[in-house]
Every structure is written in structure tokens, then in C-alpha cells.
Amino acid sequence: MSKSLVKAIKILDCFTVNPEMTINELAETANMPKTTVFRLASSLEEAGLLVKERKSSHEVTYRMGLKLLTFGKHVSEQLKYNKVALPHMKKLNEEVDELVHITVLEGNEAVYAETIDSSKPVRLVVKVGRRAPLYAGSAPKLLLSSMADEKIEAYLDEVELTKLTDNTLDNKERLKEEIQKIREKGYSISHSEHFKDTVGFSYPIYNHQKKMVAALGVSIPVLDYSEEKGKVILDKLEDTAKRIWDELGYTV
Structure with missing residues (x-):
């Protein structure tokens, strides 16, 4: 600094x-x-x-100046999301025994704001505060999909899509197609795009203004993945996200 x-x-x-x-x-x-x-x-x-x-x-x-009040309001709201989400995250973690995380958008990056680790010997560990590019991983891509199209275009004009793993999307047109699929499905999945040998699942967290304020995710080692387990995780993620929506005043 x-x-x-x-x-x-x-x-x-x-x-x-x-x-x-x-x-x-x-x-x-x-x-x-x-x-x-x-x-x-x-x-x-x-x-x-x-x-x-x-x-x-x-x-x-x-x-x-009043600008500081605006900053404080945003920080307070972010902390509120974490406070509301945390008990639901803990319950989800107990049910699936996998890494559960909340990720928020900060500038042109995704930031892990809250994480709860798995108790398994082989597990993915992500520290709070870790940053990730918006083009790699289920939660970052979900947050990217929440941005207006013109902001996405501006982001893609600025960023260099660097391969973090063999599966990282490094083609802008393919990334745009992926964003459209995420918007249609309402959730995001990634296969070893940000972290090698992991599968990630993420659902949006909306506030009372119908704005996506965070991504709720579960990440598992690829060795533990199956289509059946993936479906179970997605179902539990959706249920958990909807309970958080209710507390934040979001109605479909």
C-alpha cells in the first residue's frame, strides 16, 4: 500500500x-x-x-462526505447477506459434507466472502478473501452473467482470458455462449476451470430488489463426482438459496 x-x-x-x-x-x-x-x-x-x-x-x-456513507451501506449490506446466509450454509455443509462458499462481485473479480470446509480427508480448501477471475469457475461465471450485456462486453475488451487449467474458457465467444446458458438455466456448473480436479455448482442469491448480490456454491473433488451426486447437490443448493432469498425479501 x-x-x-x-x-x-x-x-x-x-x-x-x-x-x-x-x-x-x-x-x-x-x-x-x-x-x-x-x-x-x-x-x-x-x-x-x-x-x-x-x-x-x-x-x-x-x-x-456522504460518499463514505454509500461505501458503508454497501459493506453493511454485504455483511447482512453473509449473516443471513451463514446458518443456511452450515446446514448445507452438514448435509453434503463438501466445501460451501459465498462469492461476491468486487470490481472485475469474484471474492470468496464466506467458506465452510468439508471434513473429508481429501477436500478443496478456499480461504476467505481469495479472488478469482470472472471467466473461470461456477460462482465467478454466475456473477459475470448477472452483469448487463454492455458491462460484459467492456469486461471482455479489458481482460485477457488466461488458461488457469486445461478446462478454462479462453475464447470470448464461447464464454458469451456459456453466460447465456447460465442465464437460461438459472445456475452455473464448472468442471476444473479454476481449480484443477474439482467440480463446482453455484446458485444466485437475490435481494429484495431482485438483484443478484452473491453466488452460493458447493465445490467437490472430481473423484467424488457423479451425475447423481451432482443432481443431489443442485437440488439442495436450490432449496438453500431459496430459503436465503425469503429472508432477504426476494419474491419470484
């Missing part, structure tokens, strides 16, 4: 002590030179994270 960014965050932290401060007060609280604080405060103001208010010809104060 750059030193300037760390210092800017330190300035934002000052507003947890006092909601409104002058440059002199910020410099004292942050223990930084006044010129540095002024430069960083100006940048934060330009970004909408701080608001400058002129009290008089001699006094100017800063306070947090």
Missing part, C-alpha cells in the same frame, strides 16, 4: 475523534505536517470523501 494512501486513511480516521476539523486540528491529531495534511485533504475532497466548509474568511473546516 502506498505511503500517501496510508496517510490519507489516517486523516479519515481523525474524524472518528472529531466530526469537524480545521487543517491545524487535523495536522495535530494526525501528527503530520500541515502542508501534507492540506494536500491530502484537498485530494480527499476532490474524491468526495471529505467536504470543505468555509465558516468565515479565516476559518475553513472539513467533515466526512
Whole structure:
């Protein structure tokens, strides 16, 4: 992380002590030179994270901008999805004894926001916070399918489809066809696209605004896969996802 960014965050932290401060007060609280604080405060103001208010010809104060409230709202909502989903994830994990995960869209990547491991000796382990490209794996592809077509086109123009395994889709037209199939089916399956020798299944999580906010998934070692087991997992995933939808206020 750059030193300037760390210092800017330190300035934002000052507003947890006092909601409104002058440059002199910020410099004292942050223990930084006044010129540095002024430069960083100006940048934060330009970004909408701080608001400058002129009290008089001699006094100017800063306070947090509403943009931070927007960030906080998104973080709060994401945590809410996790809180609602977690007991249902635990029940699903007990039923199938496989890796269960919730994945969310962040920028042009999928992020594993919650995972519950299998108890089996041979199992896939994915740590919370791990990132994945949107073109590989059941959950990332499902999140990609939720984006508007123009955003998908923009993403495909920017990204280089790199082979992570032999099965990773590295052809943009084939990926578009896969996205269309996912939209038609309402769920996503992958065979060793992101992680080698695994099969992944994912169902969408919708909120009360009918927006896909996360992907609920189960991933299993390919050695444990059969068509019959795949159908059982998909049925249980669908039931679990629908129970989470109900709690989030989504109605079909």
C-alpha cells in the first residue's frame, strides 16, 4: 500500500475523534505536517470523501462526505447477506459434507466472502478473501452473467482470458455462449476451470430488489463426482438459496 494512501486513511480516521476539523486540528491529531495534511485533504475532497466548509474568511473546516456513507451501506449490506446466509450454509455443509462458499462481485473479480470446509480427508480448501477471475469457475461465471450485456462486453475488451487449467474458457465467444446458458438455466456448473480436479455448482442469491448480490456454491473433488451426486447437490443448493432469498425479501 502506498505511503500517501496510508496517510490519507489516517486523516479519515481523525474524524472518528472529531466530526469537524480545521487543517491545524487535523495536522495535530494526525501528527503530520500541515502542508501534507492540506494536500491530502484537498485530494480527499476532490474524491468526495471529505467536504470543505468555509465558516468565515479565516476559518475553513472539513467533515466526512456522504460518499463514505454509500461505501458503508454497501459493506453493511454485504455483511447482512453473509449473516443471513451463514446458518443456511452450515446446514448445507452438514448435509453434503463438501466445501460451501459465498462469492461476491468486487470490481472485475469474484471474492470468496464466506467458506465452510468439508471434513473429508481429501477436500478443496478456499480461504476467505481469495479472488478469482470472472471467466473461470461456477460462482465467478454466475456473477459475470448477472452483469448487463454492455458491462460484459467492456469486461471482455479489458481482460485477457488466461488458461488457469486445461478446462478454462479462453475464447470470448464461447464464454458469451456459456453466460447465456447460465442465464437460461438459472445456475452455473464448472468442471476444473479454476481449480484443477474439482467440480463446482453455484446458485444466485437475490435481494429484495431482485438483484443478484452473491453466488452460493458447493465445490467437490472430481473423484467424488457423479451425475447423481451432482443432481443431489443442485437440488439442495436450490432449496438453500431459496430459503436465503425469503429472508432477504426476494419474491419470484
